[in-house]
Amino acid sequence: MTLTYLSTLPLPDSWFAELSERLPDVEVHRLAAGETPDPALLERVDLLHTSEWFPEASAVPALRCVQLDTSGVDHVRRTTLWQTxxxxxxxxxIAPVPMAEYAMMSILELAHRMPLIERHRADRTWPTNADRLSSLTPRQLPGATVGIIGYGRIGREISRLATAFGMHVLGLSRTGVPAPADAKFDTGRQAPGEDRAEILPMEALPEVMRRSDILVVVVPLTELTRGMIGAEQLDLLPDGALVVNIARGGIVDEQALLERLRDGRIGGVALDVFDEEPLGAESVWWSEPGALITPHVAGLAPQYHAQTLDLVVENLTRLAEGRSIVNEVDRVSGY
Structure with a gap:
């Protein structure tokens, strides 16, 4: 059976050439940015590989799979394809390893007072011995508790790294039990290791907040998680807790977070995602003391092209064989 594949992504020519080489029976088509798709082509597409462009469901009657170029699906719920x-x-x-590394980088930078150190660098000022001892002495990480909101594959990898630094890990998940290590698609690039996290169900969020010296938010954005960490939840954190958000904007109340950072109840934040992206030049976050700010880069993978190709080949092969695809979204849970 010949399958028709259509990509809307700006992948290199070599990527499509290798796809055709590995699956010679698949018709490979590309849609450039701004290009009007051929209606006849859309009518016979089996797998649509896309990020932000979604046709009306009626235009793709033969469609058997939408392969996203994202881990989140909140932007797809507004399309007619979601209703099919x-x-x-x-x-x-693909993202667990770089996202876990980003989370640990953020924890280490916040613990070692890098936002304040960078301000000294920008101002070309050398702090006195007294200032260094009072404001630049690092926090102790061994023995600290890390609360991970959203404990899936990314959470497990964060847990493995945090455990190596001597930290205790609390994992909050929808099911309250660890996901199997081979759940969905695994590139095999995650290092093995015993998962020693303490796993709790979503209703235990207040307990996790109270116990977390460091909070890492990595839960998908769904109707259940939108706004789940607001002023009430943030006030449960221990004084001086650190907050790292690598999930999506809309989960953590940014204004409540800012207020608590400014009054010292929160000791430092690292934000890779925001309510509005791109983050406007006028945003106070760019220059806020105690904050690490990055432009939604935590999930960028060094081997992205090779790993994405493996995933697309796997799902096209499964479609040809009549098997279920990997990484299929559960429309009920929303991810």
Missing amino acids: GVPIATLGG
Whole structure:
């Protein structure tokens, strides 16, 4: 059976050449940015590989799979394709390692007072011995408790790294039990290791907040998680807690977070995601003391092209064989 594949992504020519080489029976088509798709082509597409462009469901009657170039699916819920029974697959399994490394980088930078150190660098000032001892002495990480909100593959990898630094890990998940290590698509690039996290269900959020010296937010944005960490929840954190958000904007109340950072109740924040992206030049976050700010880069993977190709080949092969795709979104849970 010949399958028709259509990509809307700006991948290199070599990527499509290798796809054709690995799956010679698949018709490979590309849609450039701003290009008007051929209606006849859309009518016979089996797998649509896309990020932000989604046709009306009626225009793709043969569609059997939407392969996203993202891990999150919040932007797909507004499309007519979401209302169909067509399976939607995420990019899950590619980002856990770089996202976990980003989380640990942020924890280490905040613990070692890097936002304040960078301000001294920008101002070309050398702090006195007294200032260094009072404001630049690092926090102790061994023995600290890290609360991970959203304990899936990314959470497990964060847990593995945090445990190596001597930290105790609390994992909050929808099911309250660890996900199997081989869940969905696994590129095999995650290091093995025993998962020693303490896993709790979503209703235990207040307990996790109270116990977390460091909070890492990595939960998908769904109707259940939108606004789940507001002023009430932030006030449960121990004084001086650190907050790292690598999930999506809309989960953590940015204004409440800012207020608590400014009055010292929160000791430092690292934000890779925001309510509005791109973050406007006028945003106070750019220059806020105690904050590490990055432009939604935590999930960028060094081996992205190779890993994405493996995933697309796997799902096209499964479609040809009549098997279920990997990384299929559960429309009920929303991810």
